[in-house]
Amino acid sequence: KAATLDWRFPIAIGLGALLAVGLFLGRFSWELPTIYAVMSLVSLINYRLDKHFAETGQWRTSEAMLLTIDLCCGIIGGLLAQALFRHKTRKESYVATTLVLFLVHALWLGGLAFGFIRVDQLAQLAAGIF
Numbered sequence: 001k002a003a004t005l006d007w008r009f010p011i012a013i014g015l016g017a018l019l020a021v022g023l024f025l026g027r028f029s030w031e032l033p034t035i036y037a038v039m040s041l042v043s044l045i046n047y048r049l050d051k052h053f054a055e056t057g058q059w060r061t062s063e064a065m066l067l068t069i070d071l072c073c074g075i076i077g078g079l080l081a082q083a084l085f086r087h088k089t090r091k092e093s094y095v096a097t098t099l100v101l102f103l104v105h106a107l108w109l110g111g112l113a114f115g116f117i118r119v120d121q122l123a124q125l126a127a128g129i130f
Helices: 008-024 031-056 063-085 092-113 119-129
Strands: none
Touching: 008 031, 008 063, 008 092, 031 063, 063 092
């Protein structure tokens, strides 16, 4: 199966589209897409390094670390890296966890982009907690 046909590409693009829509509609500022871009790059680099380490028999990056980076706004890069490098694509539990992370980010970004979640309300909630 060619990487270009991998299901991860369209859902990564979909998450990027939600970021673009939210930015365009003024639902959030440029900081959020920037955070996603930086963390996605961090994720992509970590997947590539782990793939290299696996091929050369070196110390590996833990699955928990890769998934944590994906959770912390690196999901787009993680999805692209899995597809591009064919890494972490066979273990069913890892794929399932990646799908859960995608759904969390899709709901979060969709809620923000379409106004179901408001940033000012989140800020008030956070201020009340802390």
